[in-house]
Amino acid sequence: MALGSLHLNGISWSVFRLGETAWLLQPKVSEKILEHVHSTSDLLEQSKIDGLQDIIPAYDSITLIYDSQFKYDPDILSDISSSTEQHLSREKNIFEINVCYELGIDWNEVEVKTGLSKEEVISIHSIQNYTLAMMGFMPGFIFLDGLDQRIAVSRKEKPRIKVPSGSVGIGGNQTGIYSLESPGGWQIIGRTTESFFDVKKTPPTELKAGDKIRFKPISNEEFDKVVAKNG
Amino acid sequence: MGKLAVIDGGLFTTVQDEGRFGFRKYGVPVSGVMDNSAFELVNSLVGNAPDTPVLEMTLKGGRYRFESDSVIAFAGANMNPTVNEKSVELNSTLKISAGDILEFEYARRGCRCYLGIRGVWEIEKILGSYSTYNEGNFGGIEGRNLQKGDQLHWKEIQADFQSYTLSQKEIPYYSSKLTVEFIPGPEWNWLSKKEQDKFLSTEFKISSESNRMGIRLNSDFQIEAKSKEMVSSGVIPGIIQLPPNGSPILLMKDGQTVGGYPRIGKVLDIHLNRVAQVPPNGTIRFKKSD
Numbered sequence: 001m002a003l004g005s006l007h008l009n010g011i012s013w014s015v016f017r018l019g020e021t022a023w024l025l026q027p028k029v030s031e032k033i034l035e036h037v038h039s040t041s042d043l044l045e046q047s048k049i050d051g052l053q054d055i056i057p058a059y060d061s062i063t064l065i066y067d068s069q070f071k072y073d074p075d076i077l078s079d080i081s082s083s084t085e086q087h088l089s090r091e092k093n094i095f096e097i098n099v100c101y102e103l104g105i106d107w108n109e110v111e112v113k114t115g116l117s118k119e120e121v122i123s124i125h126s127i128q129n130y131t132l133a134m135m136g137f138m139p140g141f142i143f144l145d146g147l148d149q150r151i152a153v154s155r156k157e158k159p160r161i162k163v164p165s166g167s168v169g170i171g172g173n174q175t176g177i178y179s180l181e182s183p184g185g186w187q188i189i190g191r192t193t194e195s196f197f198d199v200k201k202t203p204p205t206e207l208k209a210g211d212k213i214r215f216k217p218i219s220n221e222e223f224d225k226v227v228a229k230n231g
Numbered sequence: 232m233g234k235l236a237v238i239d240g241g242l243f244t245t246v247q248d249e250g251r252f253g254f255r256k257y258g259v260p261v262s263g264v265m266d267n268s269a270f271e272l273v274n275s276l277v278g279n280a281p282d283t284p285v286l287e288m289t290l291k292g293g294r295y296r297f298e299s300d301s302v303i304a305f306a307g308a309n310m311n312p313t314v315n316e317k318s319v320e321l322n323s324t325l326k327i328s329a330g331d332i333l334e335f336e337y338a339r340r341g342c343r344c345y346l347g348i349r350g351v352w353e354i355e356k357i358l359g360s361y362s363t364y365n366e367g368n369f370g371g372i373e374g375r376n377l378q379k380g381d382q383l384h385w386k387e388i389q390a391d392f393q394s395y396t397l398s399q400k401e402i403p404y405y406s407s408k409l410t411v412e413f414i415p416g417p418e419w420n421w422l423s424k425k426e427q428d429k430f431l432s433t434e435f436k437i438s439s440e441s442n443r444m445g446i447r448l449n450s451d452f453q454i455e456a457k458s459k460e461m462v463s464s465g466v467i468p469g470i471i472q473l474p475p476n477g478s479p480i481l482l483m484k485d486g487q488t489v490g491g492y493p494r495i496g497k498v499l500d501i502h503l504n505r506v507a508q509v510p511p512n513g514t515i516r517f518k519k520s521d
Contacts, residue, residue: 016417019497022467024417041256054255056465058489063465065255068500136258136463136489139367143463180367197257199357199369204257 292335308341453477
């Protein structure tokens with residue numbers, strides 16, 4: 001049940017209460033939902049709103065979490081709106097990511113389920129430009145928007161207990177990267193040479209929701225060379 | 232320099248503090264203590280800064296040898312604490328000598344006991360927090376629960392401070408049959424009136440598969456939401472998720488940052504402290520907050 005709506009960054013948003021100090025915003029548009037989520041998240045972040053602790057951009061929503069000292073005040077919504085009047089468009093970063101598709105571990109299942117050969121799947125997967133939709137599920141797990149539906153594959157019947165860091169997977173009509181080793185049920189079709197995520201650094205990754213990502217296929221030899229060089 | 236050696240880590244003991252904030256957009260959960268009120272109490276009893284970490288012991292505490300004279304306190308679940316096999320009080324500032332052995336047993340009441348030690352703990356902060364996040368293998372001691380052979384070190388604080396003991400009437404009573412209040416969540420109306428009433432009248436049993444990520448709730452009835460398409464969206468500790476199997480999950484401190492199940496409600500933060508003290512097989516009822 002929506003609390004109401006507000007005008008923010010050029011469009012109208014439904015506002016839901018998620019907790020004592022957390023709100024959920026959903027764009028009331030039918031197109032370019034992700035773009036609105038990303039540009040508005042950036043805008044909110046740059047507005048440096050008092051007490052705003054976390055902003056979680058997701059596919060069709062932005063979650064705002066304030067610190068616990070914050071007292072509920074309905075005016076907060078209009079405050080957000082008035083503090084962020086101008087539309088902001090960010091220069092999107094484009095990252096080219098090396099993937100060794102030879103290191104995929106679910107090729108048999110992927111070939112059977114798509115009816116395509118491994119080479120065809122690789123060519124379809126690596127020709128696309130993807131948008132980093134959001135990170136979540138696990139730290140640094142990267143959800144990418146833009147998978148060609150010809151290579152959509154249902155998740156594994158039984159999730160793996162450990163998926164190696166840097167694994168590139170397909171889960172349903174989504175593709176993504178497991179930055180850290182974690183449990184997971186996606187079909188693994190390759191591995192990247194980097195993990196993109198280091199908890200010893202702040203922020204832990206250069207990547208950000210809204211960034212563009214392209215995959216560049218590399219051979220086993222090139223993979224070994226880069227990994228050895230990175231130590 | 233203060234020092235403690237772990238002889239036995241107990242069932243599941245981790246270093247925790249207030250939590251890790253500002254990194255949820257990268258998928259990093261907040262983590263931090265499950266029972267915030269017991270955490271605040273132990274740091275106050277030993278005169279520590281409120282952001283000092285503590286040990287959070289779950290169901291069965293461990294066995295520790297102090298290698299230095301120390302000031303300690305514990306609060307939360309009663310795990311029959313003993314020093315050199317003599318019973319000692321919870322909720323009280325305690326002085327302990329080098330060589331003393333501190334031991335905890337199974338929780339008699341409550342689920343989590345917090346051990347505070349006076350001093351500035353020497354643990355590396357990860358993304359602004361000392362908290363252990365086991366699933367991510369980071370924070371605390373090597374991102375895991377305490378094991379035999381681990382050591383904790385801290386800088387001693389020389390300033391004077393006032394020892395005290397909590398009065399009997401201030402000590403919380405941990406019921407294993409709890410009623411908690413919740414705010415209806417964004418998808419509360421995905422439940423029909425009949426399903427909402429069922430949710431409000433059911434006494435849910437806490438499954439033994441519960442952990443710091445979430446409390447899994449079972450009952451004889453399944454709660455059914457309208458089957459609508461839902462994409463992953465933000466969640467926070469205290470959110471009650473309803474997966475298709477009809478058994479709700481109450482997300483806790485290590486819970487993920489986004490989820491794809493209907494969010495039927497959010498348990499009030501002040502009640503989450505009590506939830507953290509209900510052991511497996513305890514029960515929870517939900518009441519809509521005004």
